[in-house]
Amino acid sequence: MTIAAPAAAHSPAEVAASRGSVALFWERLRKKKLAMMSLVVIVLIYGGGILAPVIAPYSYTQQNIDQALQGPSRAHPLGTDRLGRDMLSRALYSARTTLVVSVAVLVSGSLIIGNGLGLIAGYRGGWVDNTIMRVGEVFSSLPGLPMLILVNAALSPRVDEFAKWAGRLPGGGGVVHDFASYISIFAALSLFFWVGTARYVRSLVLQLRERDFILAAQALGASTPRILVRHLLPNIAFIVVLQLSATLGSVAGTEVALTWFGVGVQPPTPSFGAMIYDGSGTRTFQAYPHLLLVPGIFVSLLLFAFALLGDAINDVIRER
Amino acid sequence: MTGYVIRRLAILPLTLFVVSFFTFAIARYGPGDPVTIAAGQVRDPEVLERIRHERGLDGTIFEQYQRWAVRALEGDFGESFIQRGYSVRELVVPKMIVSAQLNVLSIVFVFVIGVPLGMLAAWFQGKWIDPLIISSLLFLSAIPVLVILPPIQWLLAVRFHIIPVGGWGGLIDIYWIAGVIAVPIPNPHLYLPLIVLTVPGFSGVARLVRITALQVAREDYVRTARAKGLTETTVALRHVLPNAMLPLVTAIGLSLAGIVEGSYFTETLLGIPGIGAFTFESVRSRDYDVILATTLIVAVFFIVMNLLTDLAYARIDPRVRLGASNLS
Numbered sequence: 001m002t003i004a005a006p007a008a009a010h011s012p013a014e015v016a017a018s019r020g021s022v023a024l025f026w027e028r029l030r031k032k033k034l035a036m037m038s039l040v041v042i043v044l045i046y047g048g049g050i051l052a053p054v055i056a057p058y059s060y061t062q063q064n065i066d067q068a069l070q071g072p073s074r075a076h077p078l079g080t081d082r083l084g085r086d087m088l089s090r091a092l093y094s095a096r097t098t099l100v101v102s103v104a105v106l107v108s109g110s111l112i113i114g115n116g117l118g119l120i121a122g123y124r125g126g127w128v129d130n131t132i133m134r135v136g137e138v139f140s141s142l143p144g145l146p147m148l149i150l151v152n153a154a155l156s157p158r159v160d161e162f163a164k165w166a167g168r169l170p171g172g173g174g175v176v177h178d179f180a181s182y183i184s185i186f187a188a189l190s191l192f193f194w195v196g197t198a199r200y201v202r203s204l205v206l207q208l209r210e211r212d213f214i215l216a217a218q219a220l221g222a223s224t225p226r227i228l229v230r231h232l233l234p235n236i237a238f239i240v241v242l243q244l245s246a247t248l249g250s251v252a253g254t255e256v257a258l259t260w261f262g263v264g265v266q267p268p269t270p271s272f273g274a275m276i277y278d279g280s281g282t283r284t285f286q287a288y289p290h291l292l293l294v295p296g297i298f299v300s301l302l303l304f305a306f307a308l309l310g311d312a313i314n315d316v317i318r319e320r
Numbered sequence: 321m322t323g324y325v326i327r328r329l330a331i332l333p334l335t336l337f338v339v340s341f342f343t344f345a346i347a348r349y350g351p352g353d354p355v356t357i358a359a360g361q362v363r364d365p366e367v368l369e370r371i372r373h374e375r376g377l378d379g380t381i382f383e384q385y386q387r388w389a390v391r392a393l394e395g396d397f398g399e400s401f402i403q404r405g406y407s408v409r410e411l412v413v414p415k416m417i418v419s420a421q422l423n424v425l426s427i428v429f430v431f432v433i434g435v436p437l438g439m440l441a442a443w444f445q446g447k448w449i450d451p452l453i454i455s456s457l458l459f460l461s462a463i464p465v466l467v468i469l470p471p472i473q474w475l476l477a478v479r480f481h482i483i484p485v486g487g488w489g490g491l492i493d494i495y496w497i498a499g500v501i502a503v504p505i506p507n508p509h510l511y512l513p514l515i516v517l518t519v520p521g522f523s524g525v526a527r528l529v530r531i532t533a534l535q536v537a538r539e540d541y542v543r544t545a546r547a548k549g550l551t552e553t554t555v556a557l558r559h560v561l562p563n564a565m566l567p568l569v570t571a572i573g574l575s576l577a578g579i580v581e582g583s584y585f586t587e588t589l590l591g592i593p594g595i596g597a598f599t600f601e602s603v604r605s606r607d608y609d610v611i612l613a614t615t616l617i618v619a620v621f622f623i624v625m626n627l628l629t630d631l632a633y634a635r636i637d638p639r640v641r642l643g644a645s646n647l648s
Contacts, residue, residue: 015378104543138335143622145581147343150615153603154346253464260466263603276466280589281479282485285470304462306548311458 008141023071024237028316038305045302049095056089060167060270070284079290081278087294093270098302101186101265102251110197110244117194118201123209133202136195143194145257149190153261159184160266169219185264189254193247200243206234242313249306256299272299325632328627339619340392344385375399397613406615408606412598416617418593419583425510426579427572428518433520434566438529439561445534448488453613454530457523466585469516473589476512483511486590513586520582528571533564566636571628580618 012279029035048055056234057077064084071079077089185300211231217231259273269273272295278284279291355372362368372378375398376387379388397408441453449645477485493507536542537560545559546552580596587596595614602610 020352040595134331134334137331138338142339143577143580145584145620146615149584149603150343150611152612153347153606154349154608158349160480169513256464257466257581257585261600273466275412280470282470282473288480289471292449292467292470296463300467303464304459307458307462 025238025316027241029096029312032307032315034095034313038309038312041301041305042309045298045305046099048092049097049099052055052089052092052096056086056092058086058089060090060093061268062083062086062089069291071290077158078294079288081275081291087275087290090270090275091128091272091294091298094272095298095302096264097182097269097271098252100254101182101189101255102213102248104182104252105189105193106244106248108186111159111240113190114197115233115240117199117217118198118206121198122205123201123224123228124255129202131284132198135308136198138193139192142192144254148188148254148258149261149263151191152184155188156184156263156266160274167214182265182269185255185258195252196242196247199242201236201240204239205232208232208235239317242317245309245313247302248312252306253299253315325631328630332623335623336620339623340389340616341385343460343612343615344388345381347608348381354616358485361509386481391596392613392616398609400610401607403607404520408609411610411644412613412617413600414594415593415595417489418592418594419587420560422510422587422592422594423579423583424515426490426521427576429514429545430525430575431568433518433530434525435561435565437522438526438562439556441526441530441531442537442560442564443556450530454527457526461520461523464585465516465520465569465582466589469512469586469589472515473512483508484594486512488594488621490593500527509592513592514588516586517579517582521578524578525568525571525575528567529564532567536560536563539563568631569629569636573626575627577622580622 032137043136062085064080066084067076067080068082068084069080070076070084071077076086076088078091080086083091117132117136121129214227214231217227222231254278255264256271256273257269260277261273262277264273276292276299279288279295280292285292351608355377357376370380375383376391388398395409399414400406400408400411401575403411437453437457441450444450444453473485476482489507489509491507491510492504495503495505497503541558542555545555550558583594584599586592586601587594591597595618599611599614600609602614
């Protein structure tokens with residue numbers, strides 16, 4: 001897992017122009033064939049995840065020991081696992097898990113915490129800026145994976161208890177239970193994924209805060225929150241979202257890695273990490289290669305597509 | 321330069337404090353009371369209280385942390401809760417040595433392979449070789465270690481019997497010719513972990529070298545070198561390469577991060593008795609003091625490495641430290 005470094009600094013004019021340049025950006029990106037192909041792959045896999053309850057042929061928990069460990073067949077296009085569960089259905093639901101976790105991490109960790117702290121640090125400067133950036137420095141100097149393992153190992157049983165308790169609640173318990181099974185992993189990931197965004201947003205704000213329209217707003221007596229939200233945020237929102245989409249892959253990869261380690265998403269919620277772990281013994285691979293290949297190919301395709309798309313997006317941002 | 325070094329060194333103790341307190345508190349809030357585990361069948365409150373006191377687990381979290389930190393500074397990380405009678409230190413040190421050997425060897429190979437590959441790609445820019453190298457490297461580095469390892473393991477070890485399936489036998493193996501002459505060879509156990517650990521790293525290094533080499537190639541001094549009538553090879557090796565190596569200093573930290581993270585999966589899957597596999601076992605058996613110790617050791621190692629690479633970079637490139645006061 002690598003927390004994405006902020007891209008090269010941009011000139012203020014370019015940042016300001018980025019607001020109205022969604023179409024221009026799209027034009028440029030569309031010319032990159034590899035990026036478009038990657039986008040299609042991502043949309044297909046994540047679309048399968050979103051539509052999993054509709055298109056999956058079986059439930060992800062439906063066991064059938066009589067048909068355990070079968071290779072691909074007409075009834076089970078990607079075969080079945082040790083408990084006779086349909087691999088295709090499990091892969092689709094795993095894509096859903098990855099999607100939920102990565103979007104949740106981006107929204108909570110990057111968009112809310114990272115963006116908010118970056119805005120405040122860049123606009124206020126002084127000791128506020130110093131404190132936020134020093135804390136960020138502490139977080140970014142930590143090794144991501146080991147820390148996440150520790151945080152999750154300690155937190156996830158607690159959250160699990162909560163989830164079990166929530167599952168017994170009358171009425172909406174099921175929803176709370178589903179949410180709780182993701183919460184420890186996305187809370188832990190958010191802790192580490194805000195730093196890159198905060199630095200990037202801060203560098204953008206530093207270039208904007210001395211511009212005339214901000215000075216005008218200050219002169220008119222606009223409050224700090226108003227300047228941050230109404231004047232600064234709209235000017236950087238698009239480019240920040242772009243920058244973020246380039247880092248989605250590393251969030252997805254970390255989720256898979258943590259679940260493989262047994263500290264991420266907990267069963268029965270399906271995840272690629274757990275599926276890969278189940279298929280990863282040498283003897284297992286020799287006898288039933290589909291156990292590893294099915295989730296492995298999904299994950300590799302997804303991460304490769306994210307890497308290519310991220311490269312293309314960074315190229316487009318950097319183009320003058 | 322001195323100011324920059326002092327500024328960076330000043331936050332080091334703060335970072336270490338925050339990290340250790342953070343990890344300590346998290347590990348303490350993990351499920352299961354270590355005292356009850358240590359007491360086994362005994363449920364006498366007095367005995368429990370005594371064990372709690374012996375282990376330094378009484379009082380507030382701050383008092384506990386203070387006691388623990390003082391001992392940890394002396395190298396005493398307590399006793400394993402699962403492997404009774406062994407101190408964490410006894411368990412961890414031999415594993416650290418194994419991991420360190422493997423990681424250092426990997427980082428060497430990352431640069432030995434990555435730099436020439438990147439130069440090669442830059443040399444052939446505009447021809448088919450360049451995109452071939454770069455996109456296949458990107459693809460290789462996109463496949464997670466935990467996906468690629470079992471197939472390679474099966475192919476090389478089970479199918480073709482070229483290398484052992486897993487395990488660890490040190491760095492050097494002795495090959496006996498006719499049972500008389502001893503020839504030292506690299507231990508065959510090394511090949512598999514080295515392949516898996518270095519591929520993502522050298523892909524990254526190669527891509528970085530290619531980009532910087534192409535930038536450097538447009539500089540005036542390179543044009544001057546060409547104008548002097550030097551051959552393309554001399555220009556590439558004597559003028560472009562040394563300057564393209566500069567940003568690589570920052571890549572050391574990043575590659576090392578990748579290698580350490582990859583070790584968790586590689587060591588676990590291959591049964592190598594290192595820190596990664598040990599952390600995996602401890603996480604599975606919820607041995608919190610061991611997880612705490614291994615995480616901290618890796619964290620401290622990371623922080624120090626980051627600091628060293630930043631300082632090295634600031635030493636090489638004055639822009640870093642001069643710009644640091646208004647950009648950091």
